[in-house]
Amino acid sequence: MSDTPSPGPVKYIMPKWIRGPQDFIGGLAMVGIAVFALWASSDLQGMRGFSFGAGTAPRMFAFLLLGLGIAITIVGLVKDGEHITTYAWRGPLFVSLAILSFAASIRPMGLIFSAFTSFMIAALGTPETKWKQTAIVAICLTTFCSLLFPYALGLPLQMWPRFMIR
Amino acid sequence: MGDVFSNLGMGFGVVFQMVQWTPAFLGGMSIPVPVNILLCLIGALVGTLVGVLPGIGTIATVAMLLPITFGLPPVGALIMLAGIYYGAQYGGSTTSILVNIPGEAGSVVTALDGFQMAKQGRAGPALAIAAIGSFFAGCVATVLIAVLGAPLTKLALAFGPAEYFSLMVLGLIFAVVLAKGSVLKAIAMIVFGLLLSMVGSDIETGASRMSFNIPELADGLGFATLAMGLFGFAEIIRNLDAGSQSDRQLVQQKVTGLMPTRKELKDSTPAILRGTALGSILGILPGGGAVIASFAAYTMEKKLSKHPEKFGRGVIEGVAAPESANNAAAQTSFIPLLTLGIPPNAVMALMVGAMTIHGIVPGPHVMQIQPDLVWGMIASMWVGILMLLIINLPLVGIWVRLLRVPYRLMFPSIVVFCAIGIYSVNNAPTDVMLAGAFGLLGYWLIKHDFEPAPLLLGMVLGPLMEENLRRALLISRGDWTVFATRPLSAVLMLISAALLVLTILPSLRKKRDEVFVESEN
Numbered sequence A: 001m002s003d004t005p006s007p008g009p010v011k012y013i014m015p016k017w018i019r020g021p022q023d024f025i026g027g028l029a030m031v032g033i034a035v036f037a038l039w040a041s042s043d044l045q046g047m048r049g050f051s052f053g054a055g056t057a058p059r060m061f062a063f064l065l066l067g068l069g070i071a072i073t074i075v076g077l078v079k080d081g082e083h084i085t086t087y088a089w090r091g092p093l094f095v096s097l098a099i100l101s102f103a104a105s106i107r108p109m110g111l112i113f114s115a116f117t118s119f120m121i122a123a124l125g126t127p128e129t130k131w132k133q134t135a136i137v138a139i140c141l142t143t144f145c146s147l148l149f150p151y152a153l154g155l156p157l158q159m160w161p162r163f164m165i166r
Numbered sequence B: 001m002g003d004v005f006s007n008l009g010m011g012f013g014v015v016f017q018m019v020q021w022t023p024a025f026l027g028g029m030s031i032p033v034p035v036n037i038l039l040c041l042i043g044a045l046v047g048t049l050v051g052v053l054p055g056i057g058t059i060a061t062v063a064m065l066l067p068i069t070f071g072l073p074p075v076g077a078l079i080m081l082a083g084i085y086y087g088a089q090y091g092g093s094t095t096s097i098l099v100n101i102p103g104e105a106g107s108v109v110t111a112l113d114g115f116q117m118a119k120q121g122r123a124g125p126a127l128a129i130a131a132i133g134s135f136f137a138g139c140v141a142t143v144l145i146a147v148l149g150a151p152l153t154k155l156a157l158a159f160g161p162a163e164y165f166s167l168m169v170l171g172l173i174f175a176v177v178l179a180k181g182s183v184l185k186a187i188a189m190i191v192f193g194l195l196l197s198m199v200g201s202d203i204e205t206g207a208s209r210m211s212f213n214i215p216e217l218a219d220g221l222g223f224a225t226l227a228m229g230l231f232g233f234a235e236i237i238r239n240l241d242a243g244s245q246s247d248r249q250l251v252q253q254k255v256t257g258l259m260p261t262r263k264e265l266k267d268s269t270p271a272i273l274r275g276t277a278l279g280s281i282l283g284i285l286p287g288g289g290a291v292i293a294s295f296a297a298y299t300m301e302k303k304l305s306k307h308p309e310k311f312g313r314g315v316i317e318g319v320a321a322p323e324s325a326n327n328a329a330a331q332t333s334f335i336p337l338l339t340l341g342i343p344p345n346a347v348m349a350l351m352v353g354a355m356t357i358h359g360i361v362p363g364p365h366v367m368q369i370q371p372d373l374v375w376g377m378i379a380s381m382w383v384g385i386l387m388l389l390i391i392n393l394p395l396v397g398i399w400v401r402l403l404r405v406p407y408r409l410m411f412p413s414i415v416v417f418c419a420i421g422i423y424s425v426n427n428a429p430t431d432v433m434l435a436g437a438f439g440l441l442g443y444w445l446i447k448h449d450f451e452p453a454p455l456l457l458g459m460v461l462g463p464l465m466e467e468n469l470r471r472a473l474l475i476s477r478g479d480w481t482v483f484a485t486r487p488l489s490a491v492l493m494l495i496s497a498a499l500l501v502l503t504i505l506p507s508l509r510k511k512r513d514e515v516f517v518e519s520e521n
Helices: A021-040 A056-077 A088-124 A131-152 B002-015 B033-053 B058-069 B073-097 B103-119 B123-157 B163-177 B183-197 B223-241 B262-284 B290-304 B316-334 B333-342 B346-357 B365-371 B373-392 B396-403 B407-426 B429-447 B454-475 B487-504 B508-519
Strands: B017-019 B032-033
Touching: A021 A056, A021 B183, A056 B183, A056 B346, A056 B454, A056 B508, A088 A131, A088 B058, A088 B223, A088 B333, A088 B407, A088 B429, A131 B373, B002 B033, B002 B123, B002 B365, B002 B373, B002 B508, B017 B429, B017 B508, B033 B073, B033 B373, B033 B429, B058 B073, B058 B223, B073 B103, B073 B123, B073 B262, B073 B316, B073 B373, B073 B396, B103 B123, B103 B290, B103 B316, B123 B316, B123 B333, B123 B365, B123 B373, B163 B183, B163 B333, B163 B487, B183 B290, B223 B346, B223 B407, B223 B429, B262 B290, B262 B316, B262 B333, B316 B333, B333 B346, B333 B365, B333 B373, B346 B454, B365 B373, B429 B454
Parallel strands: none
Antiparallel strands: B017 B032
């Protein structure tokens, strides 16, 4: 289950009868996750006599989560609660991009390239970035990491791009 | 009693073990090196280094630093992790005192009076008392673990699968009761964690569950991946969101004069004693741990004080009590982990994750098969705290300087560091992407006021719970009443039920909320 429940477009204008939008949406998302898990484990074997099958426990937990999700949703409907806070887009977007770029480039390009690029991409996550300073820190960090992980900690990491080694 | 001493002796033997090091440049000469002490020292230093960064709590620190222990032998790795843990905790209280940004719930209370003291120019004594209180609490807790460890292990051997299952239920219920905020949401998080732990192959049949034929998911979700995503990445995103610079009111004046005055020492002594006692008890309870201990200790100290109105304006007791309770609880929470194999809180869950990566399954048998590991770890806890006292305190100037590093430079470094760390666990780029996804999930959870810590606990306990539930039902031939008919299990189940009912009762709920609200006023 690598999916992240996407919050979707959040509007301040929620129907009035939803008194705790934060809980309401949160509960609905839990229901969604539970239904997804039920669907994902539907092909697994259930109880065989009195012994558990592979699918028994996942389904049990999924049903529990379904019930809890419904309960949270109802609480969100009837009890005054928090409004949904705004989501920032800049931080999450660039941090995710940095992570993705690292994942995509570590194999073919090696540690030095991918550490430096993902540092620079992550730095886009805040408008306060000063580029010259950031570049210097990125170089220092890349050097530090390429000494720490492969040498000091003895982890097998490829340093340089593949085409340069050949 | 003799056992306790011989066991502790063995532990210190492991910690002080010398390894002959023969570097080439000395021409065959060998120098004895106390490797484990060095590891503990490095762990404590690095732990403080990361823990001191504002907004990064203990769990996030331990999760981020997990990969650097992978290359070590198991004993060394666990000793280093213990060092990291204490370093992180101390780093957290340093940030609360100096910057008023508690990295985690546990140090929120320390920030109340600690930051006020720092504003009055008494940051030095506040930090010193925090360290001294922690050290004292650590000493008491170490002895307590040594004394209680062996008998509890014997008790654990009387546990069958039904009892284990009931105990884990109790632990999870405790975690819910002691968690902040909505009970329903906390339970939902635990169940979500349990559900996530089901991904991968089934223990008995080997059938692949919910893995959608993705080979990387066939072995289940990596624990380190999940923890780093939910705590590391999510924290970074959230901090960016909060407008990192706006509320960083750093104490600008230099920290001078670490020594507390005689009066401060006298005032804080009873607070430290009470905090330690309370923390030790709360730490042993499954689901308890450091957070609730510091809240409870602060509240108790305020109730007992002759001048409760001064609390929140910079009294030394307000720092001494929660800090010692915090540490005592942190340490005694190792007891359920080492003797029963059940992690009582999220940090201990991380420890279990680390142990499994090294091929150790924590539980009563570890104490018998690998006593050097268990006792070595217990002894190293004490050494770790000693390290904090003698090394971190004088280095306070460096930590303060670190706090001045702007966040815009710090967060990309943390992102890259975490990414490399996750990648190095399995050399799998998919893990890095998964962690990124969990980071976004964690951000969403925080936005909707779901606490990620119970999720982590559920994730670790999931497989254990399933295994014991299956076994118990197999032994009883499908009879669910087994949990009520076996006396030990029945008692545990009754306590869980009673606790749950009590939390839902409105009057008690109000009390519970009061304890937590205390921190916000």
